Structures are given as C-alpha cells and as structure tokens.
Amino acid sequence: MTHSLHRRGDVDSLKKDFLVLACTAKGYNDDVFAPLGAEFVRICARHKPVNGGDMKTGNLLYVDPEEIAQKVSSSTIIEFTFDNKQNVIDTIRELKERDLGISIVISGMIDEVNDIVEKAGLPKVHTREYSLGTHGKTKLLPEWEVLEFTTMCGHAMVASELVKKMIVESRKGRATPREAAVVMGKCCSCGNFNISRAVELLEKNAPLWTADYPVY
C-alpha cells in the first residue's frame, strides 16, 4: 500500500528524493493500461531518473528501460525515482501534455510536491496520504542511519545487515559508495531505492559503531 511513503531522512536529503509511479485501476482501466504504462515508462526514462522499474521485470540497475516498457502488463505498478526536482517537474509536465488518462502518483516532501504540481501546471493534489510514523515496540527498530537506507525500499527487501555491511565496505575502501549503493539497490526490484541519495549517505561520515561491525 505504502511502498514509497515512509522514507526517513533529514530535510536536505529528502528534498532530493521523489518517486513517480503509474498504477492500473483494476476493473476500470486495466484492459487498456499496458500501452499507456509503456508510454509512461518511456516518458519517465527521458528525464534522468536515478532508478526505476517494475517489480516483476526488475529495476534500471540491471534492466534496460525499453525492456521494462515492453513488459508492462495489466497488473503492473511502474515506478521511477528522481533526485532532482526540475526533472520531476519536466516529467509531470510531459505526462500532463500526453494525457494518458491513467493514475499518476508522486511521493516526496509535501511542500516540494505542491510546488512541482503548480510548476507543472496541474490543479492541486487530488488525494494525499500522510505518514503518522512508526509505533508499538519501536526499540526493535534498527539504527536511524540504517533506516535512512532501508526505508528507501518499502517492501523491506534491503536488509539492515546488508546496509551495515555496505557502510563498512565503503568506509574501508573495499567498495566505492556507488558500488555499495548498487549492491543494496539491486535488492529492491521496484527501483524505489534512490541510488544517488544512497551514495550521498555513504559519503557522509559513517557512524562509529560500524567500525567494529563484523563483515562476512
């Protein structure tokens, strides 16, 4: 339900983190969705997404966008991740002009999304989902520095232990930040994992507790 909603991070980091997705409405437009979804993929791919994909086909780290487009089906949710607001504005503007007639959703910081919608020439947001945070036995949660990575995949495909390992690999110079980010990003088949944001997080000073973290 909320694959792209509950991302954690500081304001400056989240300002460079947007998801644009298209979704079929089952029983309403699934019979005509596939070619429209394919066009959505091609439009998004033109505006420099940092990741993206379809959970069934895979993400841009290992699949060509045209292959994703050609495999869009009547039950596909297609998602693209951006690190640049202007690229999102350009994407939404083109989607508006093309008028595909399918549902388009943006996840991002509220003020940023409002600004994107206005600059793309759209009316105000139709429906909005708010995240009220995490509750219950919160002491079970991993460290904040880990959540910043793991919450970039709403299906929880990026394991906390993998994040810790890749922080160490990057810190010790055994992988570049980009290589470490790609290892994590490949686990998120939908392509929601923002590679450039992950690189920035890895380039920050790694938390001290990772210094002694065991690495397999």
Add this chain to the structure above:
Amino acid sequence: MLVDETKCIGCGRCIPFCPVQARSFGRAATTGRTVVVIDRDRCAECGVCERAGVCPVDAIHQDVLEWPRQVRSILSNPLVEFKGTGIPGRGTEEIKTNEVTGRVRIGRVGVGIEVGRPGVSTRWTEVDKICRAVAKLGIEFCADNPITHFMVDKKAGILDPAVVNEVSLSAIVEFEMAEEQLPELFRILREEVDGEINTVYTFEIAARLRPDGSTTVLKKIQDAGYEMLKVSKNNLGLGRPKFREEVAP
C-alpha cells in the same frame, strides 16, 4: 527457502541479505561441515537471498510452500501476486487510483496500518491483535487486501487460526471509515495496541483534498499529537474518473 547442505561451502555471502536475519552459520546434519542454515520459523519467504544471486555454488532454492506457510511469500515476496487482489505487493491500489475509483471520498479517510514495517517483520498474532482492536470501530476492512481475505470473521477482525503463527516482512491492515471516527481510532491504537504488540507498525491516513488543496483531516491528526513524517504520497488526479462524486469537494 532452503539451503542445499551438500552444495553450500559456508562462505556466508548470503547472510547479510536476509531482511529478518534468519541465516547463520551452522553444521550440516549429514557431514558436520560448516554451512549456512536457515531458521525456518523466522524465515519470511521473501526470496531476497535467492534473487541476490550471491551464492557461488547455487545452493539456495525456493521450496514448494504448502498451506499455511505459503501466506508468508504472499505478504513478503513482492514478486508473488495474490490472486485475491490481482496486483503484486502487500496491499491494494488504495489511493493510487482514487481519482478513477472514488475509493476514498470527502468526509471519509483511508487507513493503513502496516504491521512489522519498517524492517522489523511480524508474526500474524500481532496482526490479529490489531485487526480485533480496530474492528471495534465498526469499520469494513478492504475486501481486496490479503489480510482481510484471511479473516474468518470480517466484522470482528479475527484471522484464521491456521495462519496466525505465520510470519511476514509486514502485513497491511486496510480500511476506510468516516473522518469523524479518527479520534476514536487514535485512542484505540494508543491504549489497546501500542503497548500490547511485539512488533512495530507504521501508520498512514489518506484523504481526498478539496480543490484548494486543504483537508480537515490534517487538523484532526495534529490535534491528536501525531508527529507526521515529512514525506507524503500524492495522487495527481490524472486518471479518467469512472464514478460520480456525490459530494462536491
């Protein structure tokens, strides 16, 4: 998910990829060699270890899951499509298609309680507790959600006893209700759920906005003292409506 003990060389490369830390080093039952073993009770059948493709000897494979264990993969592996919803993933279309379907309208809210998220996972006993608690609101659980499908009593929010001991990376309890019920929902979650569950849940409220971008829902959330995360999910209204909106927004 299984590890073939006769192939595994005990390199451990797959261990950090497991989102629920169900993998560790152990002894092969037949040879006593050091291999990777899987805690089958903890394994959520998400398939990440296999898809990661890091095993140098191809020792990881997905076994055929019987009932009720197969519900683990339905809720944990996004590549498994639940036939009840016809879409991959753990929930429904929810507000992603709201301008087409009219699922959540003015005066109503969509509620999602994702149990086990982020990254903690959940046993379904905890999901059952939450379903029973919120069912007191007299709400109707979303029919196209997998959790609703596994209820034996949808009015009382009671899950099938056959599945309550299963585990998944998360499970989403979804329903719609009147906006006026929000204060009571908040009370139930705080008084009857937060201190009673052995996992976490992440919580969202969806609202149809007015043409000026406002909603009275926001004030109710703020009045209840919830600190919202900075990120939001927004339906842009670009789909063709297939319903008539009775109440002008």
